[in-house]
């Protein structure tokens with residue numbers, strides 16, 4: 001049409017912006033032509049699947065369930081080997097005696113992990129979606145509450161902290177005032193000896209991210225991990241937690257989807273989504289142009 005420039009629509013990103021992705025997202029400068037929105041995991045999962053965004057860090061189980069149409073970046077993850085501190089089951093009875101467990105509506109992956117862990121122990125408490133703080137839900141009649149993200153980290157600290165100087169964050173499970181915190185990633189490690197991958201960066205296969213976005217994300221991660229003390233200090237203020245606790249929390253993550261993480265992911269996929277389509281990952285750093293034919 002005369003007088004009308006044909007413009008390419010923006011490439012739309014959806015970020016779960018929990019503190020655990022701050023080392024990647026805080027320093028990120030979006031390249032021209034890329035926009036971003038933020039939300040909790042279940043919101044970003046559905047934004048990607050419904051086509052409202054083009055790439056998102058989503059619950060890994062949704063990537064597995066939709067492996068026939070999604071692909072994930074080969075070198076980005078939110079994973080841990082052992083405890084994660086922010087995916088917690090708060091409970092007042094031993095796991096074997098739980099009857100009614102409240103699940104946060106923000107999570108898909110941690111819910112799937114809890115289901116796998118309970119099944120593995122032959123347990124089947126009633127699982128219900130309910131939102132609210134752990135102690136509040138425990139007081140209202142639930143005997144277990146699954147919480148994730150920043151509020152789970154804060155509530156974990158409410159039970160486990162304040163840590164004594166030189167005290168260990170790794171003595172788990174934590175318990176205080178009749179509430180036990182079971183760290184689900186720690187349980188996964190006890191079961192398998194492998195890392196647990198909570199999130200991957202996924203996109204619809206026919207719509208991969210522009211190389212400039214990948215480059216910006218990799219550069220941002222380098223910056224963030226290189227200045228972890230600053231990132232931690234800033235978020236500690238926001239969270240109302242000691243800087244050293246947030247720094248321990250952040251350095252503990254595995255952000256590169258390395259071979260051990262993929263092993264953990266495949267193992268989880270086989271348990272949680274039997275018969276899933278093969279998991280597909282995009283080209284390795286530096287190989288994007290090869291695939292684009294350039």
Ligand SMILES: C=C(O[C@@H]1C=C(C(=O)O)C=C[C@H]1O)C(=O)O
Nearest residue numbers: 041059086107108109110149198
């Ligand atoms: C480690 C976490 O992982 C997050 C948990 C998710 C889920 O339970 O669906 C999704 C994305 C992850 O970034 C956390 O929430 O603390």
